[in-house]
Structure formats: structure tokens, C-alpha cells
Amino acid sequence: MAGRWRDGRGTLTVHGEDGTPVTIPLELATSYRARTKGLIGRGGIDGALLLSPASSIHTFRMRIPIDVAYLDRDLRVLGVVTMPPGRLGLPRLRSRHVLESAAGAMAGWGVRAGARVEVEAE
Numbered sequence: 001m002a003g004r005w006r007d008g009r010g011t012l013t014v015h016g017e018d019g020t021p022v023t024i025p026l027e028l029a030t031s032y033r034a035r036t037k038g039l040i041g042r043g044g045i046d047g048a049l050l051l052s053p054a055s056s057i058h059t060f061r062m063r064i065p066i067d068v069a070y071l072d073r074d075l076r077v078l079g080v081v082t083m084p085p086g087r088l089g090l091p092r093l094r095s096r097h098v099l100e101s102a103a104g105a106m107a108g109w110g111v112r113a114g115a116r117v118e119v120e121a122e
Contacts (some may be wrong), residue, residue: 011025012118012119016110029052066100077117
């Protein structure tokens with residue numbers, strides 16, 4: 001189950017179809033200020049950024065295209081999209097958290113619809 005986290009760092013563990021877990025460095029953005037800033041103005045990200053709570057995002061003022069995964073309350077992936085800079089993502093029904101990474105990264109980690117992830121804060 002998803003917990004209440006604070007802004008900071010942690011790890012994301014992806015449980016893919018083959019059962020082998022993949023661990024990724026994670027930034028947590030849970031305050032209004034951190035969620036609003038997100039990846040704006042950055043040239044990249046090492047790992048992923050979790051926005052919580054969140055059901056939609058935008059890529060205005062971003063420098064890079066990003067992968068966006070919408071997660072439900074149990075941290076199951078509802079869907080993944082790649083968004084170029086300057087776009088507005090529509091709210092996703094049942095989404096409680098949004099995971100962001102560099103475009104193309106999520107496919108390599110096994111983040112796809114139906115996958116389950118775990119979040120561990122440091």
C-alpha cells in the first residue's frame with residue numbers, strides 16, 4: 001500500500017512480468033512546492049521522480065521529453081506515456097501518484113500498465 005511520504009530521496013522497486021525486481025534511485029515530491037517545481041528547468045534526472053498526490057502533470061518549461069507513469073493508490077501502474085516539453089497531460093481516472101523519468105527509461109525498467117512498484121523513503 002502507498003504510504004505518506006515526505007520530500008526527499010528513496011528507492012523505487014519495479015516488479016516486472018518476469019518477477020525480477022529492478023531498483024531505481026527516486027526523488028519524492030510530496031509538498032505542494034516540490035510537486036509544482038517537479039522537473040521544470042532540469043536538463044535530466046538520475047532515476048525517477050514521484051509526485052504524490054497527483055493525477056495529472058504538464059511539461060511546460062521543461063527542457064527534456066519525459067516518461068510519465070500514472071499509479072493507483074496501491075502503486076499499480078495504470079498507464080505510461082511519453083510527453084515532449086510544452087504539453088498538458090489530462091487527469092487520469094483512479095491515479096493517485098505520478099512517476100516521471102527521462103523519456104525511454106521506464107520501458108527498460110519494466111514500468112508498464114499492470115506492473116507493481118514499491119517506494120521506500122530514506
